[in-house]
Amino acid sequence: MSMVSEFKEFALKGNVMDLAVGVIIGGAFATITKSLVEDVIMPIVAFIVGGEINFKNMFLILGDAPEGVARTNDALKAAGIPVLAYGSFITVLINFLILAFIIFIMVKMVNRLRRADEVEEAIEEAIEEPSEEVQLLREISAKLGNINK
Secondary structure, three states, X not given: OOHHHHHHHHHOOHHHHHHHHHHHHHHHHHXXXXXXXXXXXXXXXXXXXXXXXXXXXXXXXXXXXXXXXXXXXHHHXXXXXXXXXXXXXXXHHHHHHHHHHHHHHHHHHHHHHHHHHHHHHHHHHHHHOOOHHHHHHHHHHHHHHHHHX
């Protein structure tokens, strides 16, 4: 088997395609989660706290900042000054926690649906096909019925 045909077989298998779709949807979902945190959750938190909370502006300057460089995270990083941007880390952590919680809820719902499907299949199997014991009793009953006649 040639290398090209092996790769084609690998790439077109269902698992690889499922993974590709999952990665694409995951990237889009991460964007939605980021917007949820920045555009919905953080403004509500800022309203409750009574002031604007901008985690992006929470940082420590780890070097000497020359005069004329604005004291913002972006400007300092652009100037090549080492900055410990713990506020950005907090934002990413909040994004992760929300994303993990949403995925947990989704997995829980899928598992519930799977269990319901498994129970339904088990019920259908039980209704469609009697157990071996029932089949054996029916055979015995039929033979005894022939003997008594």
